[in-house]
Structure formats: structure tokens, C-alpha cells
Amino acid sequence: MTDWHGYAGTILHFDLTSGSAERLPLSEELARSFVGGRGLGARLLHSHSEPGSDPLAPEAPLVFAAGPLTGTRAPTSGRFSLTGLSPATGTILDTNCGGALGVRLKAAGYDALVVTGAASEPSVLEVGEDGPALRPAGELAGLGVREATARLLDGHGRTSAAVIGGAGERLVKLATIMVDGKRALGRGGMGAVMGSKRLKAVVASGARRPSVARPEDLDFFLYEVSKMLKANPVTSRALPEFGTATLVGVLGKRGVMPASNFRRAAHTSAEVSALSGERLAEEHLVRRSACWGCPIACGRQTRTSRGEGHGPEYETIWALGANLGLTDLEAVVELNYLCNEHGLDTISTGGTLACAIELAEDGAPLRVRAGDFESLAAAVVRLATRSGDDGELLAEGSRALAEAFGRPEAAMQVKGLELPAYDPRAMQGQGLGYATSNRGGCHLRGNMLGFEVLGTPKLVDAGAVEGKAGLLIVAQHLGAALDSLSLCKFTAFALSEEHYSRLYSAVTGFDLSSQDLLLAGERIWNLERLFNLREGFTCADDRLPTRLLEEPNAAGEVVRLEPMLAEYYRFRGWTADGVPSAGKLRRLGLGEYGPSAAGPADEGRSGT
Ligand code: SF4
Numbered sequence: 001m002t003d004w005h006g007y008a009g010t011i012l013h014f015d016l017t018s019g020s021a022e023r024l025p026l027s028e029e030l031a032r033s034f035v036g037g038r039g040l041g042a043r044l045l046h047s048h049s050e051p052g053s054d055p056l057a058p059e060a061p062l063v064f065a066a067g068p069l070t071g072t073r074a075p076t077s078g079r080f081s082l083t084g085l086s087p088a089t090g091t092i093l094d095t096n097c098g099g100a101l102g103v104r105l106k107a108a109g110y111d112a113l114v115v116t117g118a119a120s121e122p123s124v125l126e127v128g129e130d131g132p133a134l135r136p137a138g139e140l141a142g143l144g145v146r147e148a149t150a151r152l153l154d155g156h157g158r159t160s161a162a163v164i165g166g167a168g169e170r171l172v173k174l175a176t177i178m179v180d181g182k183r184a185l186g187r188g189g190m191g192a193v194m195g196s197k198r199l200k201a202v203v204a205s206g207a208r209r210p211s212v213a214r215p216e217d218l219d220f221f222l223y224e225v226s227k228m229l230k231a232n233p234v235t236s237r238a239l240p241e242f243g244t245a246t247l248v249g250v251l252g253k254r255g256v257m258p259a260s261n262f263r264r265a266a267h268t269s270a271e272v273s274a275l276s277g278e279r280l281a282e283e284h285l286v287r288r289s290a291c292w293g294c295p296i297a298c299g300r301q302t303r304t305s306r307g308e309g310h311g312p313e314y315e316t317i318w319a320l321g322a323n324l325g326l327t328d329l330e331a332v333v334e335l336n337y338l339c340n341e342h343g344l345d346t347i348s349t350g351g352t353l354a355c356a357i358e359l360a361e362d363g364a365p366l367r368v369r370a371g372d373f374e375s376l377a378a379a380v381v382r383l384a385t386r387s388g389d390d391g392e393l394l395a396e397g398s399r400a401l402a403e404a405f406g407r408p409e410a411a412m413q414v415k416g417l418e419l420p421a422y423d424p425r426a427m428q429g430q431g432l433g434y435a436t437s438n439r440g441g442c443h444l445r446g447n448m449l450g451f452e453v454l455g456t457p458k459l460v461d462a463g464a465v466e467g468k469a470g471l472l473i474v475a476q477h478l479g480a481a482l483d484s485l486s487l488c489k490f491t492a493f494a495l496s497e498e499h500y501s502r503l504y505s506a507v508t509g510f511d512l513s514s515q516d517l518l519l520a521g522e523r524i525w526n527l528e529r530l531f532n533l534r535e536g537f538t539c540a541d542d543r544l545p546t547r548l549l550e551e552p553n554a555a556g557e558v559v560r561l562e563p564m565l566a567e568y569y570r571f572r573g574w575t576a577d578g579v580p581s582a583g584k585l586r587r588l589g590l591g592e593y594g595p596s597a598a599g600p601a602d603e604g605r606s607g608t
Contacts, residue, residue: 014127031508040081046527128204148200176345
């Protein structure tokens with residue numbers, strides 16, 4: 001029997017169909033191999049799902065998982081992961097979030113909550129120190145995120161709520177889950193998975209604090225990392241003062257911020273300054289906000305002439321601004337509030353509307369116009385409610401929309417997930433990152449911004465393809481490790497894997513070197529890849545939209561994907577077809593999950 005520190009030591013499985021709960025002990029092997037959060041989620045998804053499952057079928061699992069550092073004194077440790085099958089992509093999809101749900105889940109006594117089945121009526125799953133309870137959602141069904149969240153939070157701060165809006169209830173493929181009304185489990189349509197289970201909300205409450213194995217070591221390391229965060233200009237100045245919107249100016253000047261569905265780059269002049277983080281701070285900021293336990297506080301509480309709300313992030317300003325030809329910042333903030341209220345991913349909503357604008361300009365009967373707030377806001381509502389003559393189509397996302405009009409190249413997506421706010425023609429390594437991301441077009445599964453633009457930890461030539469595979473692989477492993485610990489990726493501007501491994505060892509008492517931490521990241525990445533292979537994905541899905549490969553940007557660049565991809569597979573120890581070799585899997589301890597293996601041992605169910 002393990003004496004747990006950091007971890008709660010228990011996984012809760014709740015079946016919504018039967019209303020039954022099972023408590024399963026976390027095994028030390030599972031904790032050491034997959035860390036927690038995203039890694040634990042991937043491992044539990046493997047053992048609780050069958051190949052070929054429909055993401056919206058009752059049996060599809062949703063795994064909420066805290067990390068070993070969640071709820072400790074480590075900075076930014078109020079995070080957790082949600083893992084499931086994405087209705088937008090069909091891939092494994094994990095999404096990492098602030099808000100306090102992970103902290104409260106662990107404080108209730110659980111490292112992870114696995115939800116399967118479907119309730120017979122709209123319901124709320126409550127998880128507390130006395131165990132779980134499924135209650136009818138009553139009048140919460142049909143409510144927007146703000147009101148539903150307010151009714152669920154009890155005001156004493158020891159409760160947290162993950163809530164879907166109308167979009168999730170209507171199984172919109174772009175639906176998000178909002179946590180405490182401020183933070184989003186944004187990408188891949190996980191709100192629709194909750195909706196398919198008739199789960200309006202998951203509420204967690206508890207007051208237990210995780211125990212720490214070596215408190216004196218932790219004190220010392222916290223002193224060290226706190227100094228590093230204060231000394232770094234990104235974590236001590238740029239993010240606190242301007243939020244992630246600080247990137248508008250930086251990326252606009254470098255030609256990295258795309259516009260109008262990637263048909264051009266946002267200009268450095270009026271367009272960029274109209275949408276800048278400085279302007280957001282001057283005209284709309286009410287106060288900064290922070291996820292639980294975060295000293296950086298990059299969140300924005302903002303106001304417009306019509307009301308107050310949370311955000312927007314850089315990606316949202318791009319997706320609902322430059323990408324839609326909109327340079328009225330107040331209008332962008334309003335569109336962000338609208339998405340939050342309906343429970344929509346702002347990146348995918350912006351990507352879908354940008355695609356719709358392009359199609360409409362070519363004659364498709366879609367009621368959206370570039371730069372026209374009224375038509376865009378109305379389209380967001382039709383998309384979220386599947387209403388009007390084009391709402392059903394918009395609700396399926398850009399890939400289905402573009403295919404419906406015979407123009408698949410107009411959807412700027414990878415594996416069905418709309419691309420975020422970085423034009424890879426100006427950042428070659430980012431293009432490789434999009435193509436190889438296990439959850440589709442994504443900037444958080446190996447972000448090359450540090451290497452290719454900001455110079456953290458070092459600056460490399462953004463236009464070169466040589467050497468990008470190796471750098472990206474390290475970034476992918478570190479990202480997987482951070483999502484599993486669970487800490488915020490923004491700390492990586494100031495901290496290294498050495499800091500993270502020390503914090504982990506001090507909290508859990510499990511000695512873990514920085515190399516071991518990256519190895520855990522590699523194990524998790526490969527496990528996710530194996531999951532996608534199991535679901536029928538191949539190297540043919542590691543692709544980019546043809547626009548990025550064939551239509552040059554203003555500097556005459558396209559993404560030169562093929563040489564980077566070949567190097568990437570080779571460096572990973574995968575075959576030329578992108579399949580992890582048997583030797584690689586053996587070294588990672590993943591032999592049982594390989595393409596020819598019968599399947600994983602069922603640890604999550606057997607409780608070993
Ligand atoms: S830096 Fe921002 S996103 Fe990260 S934990 Fe802090 S407030 Fe949350």
C-alpha cells in the first residue's frame with residue numbers, strides 16, 4: 001500500500017446510466033509512468049474505451065484528472081486535464097484548464113473522475129468528500145453558462161463547477177466546457193460529449209489539502225522558482241500587464257498573425273494596434289485575474305459599453321477579430337462574451353466563421369460578412385443553437401462546412417480541428433507542430449513560439465526547416481509533462497524541466513530526474529499516438545491545409561512540411577509511416593499498447 005503524497009490515491013468511476021460509483025485505488029506504477037493529469041487521462045481512456053467508439057455514444061468515457069501538483073503550493077498548480085474522444089476530430093483529445101475544479105476534485109479525495117454512460121434526464125454530477133451524487137439539473141437545463149454557474153457555486157470558495165451552455169446541450173461540435181465561468185476546456189467539442197451524456201455540469205467540492213513528502217525541500221524550491229518567475233520579463237511583466245494579448249503586437253510585426261482565413265497576414269499598422277493588448281488594457285480591462293495558485297495572473301476581467309465578462313485571450317482576439325476582418329476591439333470582446341455564454345470554443349468558432357465568410361464571398365448562401373459585427377454575432381447564435389438556414393451546417397465546424405460546398409481547401413484545419421493564431425508559413429516548426437499534434441490543429445501540443453519568435457530558451461531561424469523536428473519533439477514532451485503534473489505552460493518561459501522535476505520529487509517523494517520527466521512526456525505522447533492509430537488514423541492525417549503548402553505569404557514562404565515530417569518520424573524512432581517501432585515502445589514500457597498488441601492491461605477497472 002503506497003503512502004501517497006501529492007496524489008489522493010483514488011480514482012472514481014461514475015456510470016451515469018446506472019447511477020453507480022466505484023472507487024479504484026491508483027497504482028504506484030500508473031502514477032510513476034503516466035504522472036497524472038493528461039498522462040493519467042490518456043491511460044484511463046485506453047482502458048475504458050473500445051476501438052471505434054462513437055465520441056457521442058453513452059459508452060464514450062470522459063476523464064477529469066488532476067495532477068500530482070494540483071492544489072499544492074507550486075505556482076500555477078490549480079490546473080487539471082479532461083481527456084476523451086473528440087466529436088470534432090475522432091482523435092484522443094485532452095484539454096487542460098485553470099479554474100478550481102481539479103483542486104476541488106483532489107480535495108474531495110480523487111485524482112481522477114471517469115464518467116461513462118448517459119443520464120436519463122439533464123443532470124448535475126456532484127463530487128464531494130462524502131462521495132458522488134447525480135441530481136436532476138432541473139431549471140438549469142437550457143440556461144447560459146453565466147447563470148447556470150452562478151446557481152451552482154455556493155460562494156464559500158470550496159466548490160467549483162464545469163458547465164456547458166446551449167451549444168453543448170445541442171451537441172455542437174465546437175462546444176466547450178466553461179469552468180467557474182472563466183476558464184475553458186476549450187478545444188475539440190468536449191462540451192458536446194457532456195451534452196450527449198445529458199450532463200449539464202460537474203461540480204466538485206472538498207477541503208482536503210494534498211500532503212507533501214518533503215516540505216523543507218519544497219519550501220526551498222518554491223523560493224527558487226518564485227525568483228525565476230519574477231526575473232523573467234514574460235511572466236513578470238508582459239503576461240500580467242497585457243495578458244496573452246501582448247502577442248498581438250509581437251506577432252503582427254513578424255507577419256505571424258494571420259488574417260481573413262489565412263489568406264493574408266494582419267498588417268503591422270492600424271489592424272494590429274486596433275486589436276493590441278495595450279488597447280485592451282487601456283479601454284476594457286477591469287482587473288487581472290488568475291487561475292488558482294497562480295502568481296502570473298494573465299486572465300482579464302473586462303468590460304464593454306454593454307457589460308462585463310472574462311477575456312479575451314490572444315487566440316480569441318485573432319480568431320474573432322483579424323480572422324473575421326473585424327478591427328473593432330469592443331466588437332471582438334462582445335463576440336468573446338457571446339461564445340462564453342453559449343459555451344463555444346472561440347478558436348474553432350472563429351475558424352468556422354472565417355471559412356463561412358470565404359465561402360459566402362464565392363457565392364455560398366451563408367449569412368456572414370467580413371468585418372460586420374451584427375452578421376457575425378447573429379451567426380454565432382445560429383451556430384450555437386443550430387437554428388436558421390445555416391446553423392446546422394455551421395455547428396459541424398469548418399471541415400464539414402467546406403466539404404458541403406465542395407471547397408475542402410477553405411477549411412483551415414488539421415484532423416478536423418481549426419488552426420490557431422500562428423501562421424506556419426512564418427514559423428516552419430509550428431507547421432510541423434500542427435501536422436503532428438495528436439489532437440489536430442493546435443498550438444499547445446508543441447508550441448514553437450519560444451524558439452521561433454520570442455527567443456526563449458533560444459532563438460532559431462523561423463524560416464529554416466533544418467533541426468525543427470528535434471526542437472519540436474522536446475517541446476511536445478515538455479508540454480505533455482506539464483499537462484500531466486499539472487502546471488501552466490506559461491511557467492516554461494522562466495522555468496526548466498529541472499525545476500519541474502524538483503517540485504514533483506519534493507511533493508510526491510518519488511525521485512524523478514529531469515530526463516525522467518521528459519521520458520514520461522515521451523511515453524504519454526506515444527500513448528496518445530497509439531490511441532489514434534487504434535482509431536484508424538495514419539501518417540496521411542499528419543497534413544496541413546493546401547493553402548499553407550501552396551499559397552506563399554507576403555515573404556514568399558510556404559510550409560515545407562515533407563522534409564521536417566520525415567526527420568520527425570526518424571527522430572521519434574517511428575517507421576517512415578509514422579508508427580512507433582516495437583523497440584521504441586519497449587523502451588517506453590508501452591509494448592502492450594502497440595499496433596499488434598491485444599490491448600492494455602485493465603488497471604483502471606481492476607483497481608491495481
Ligand atoms: S499564467 Fe494565466 S493561464 Fe497560466 S495559470 Fe496563470 S492565470 Fe492561468
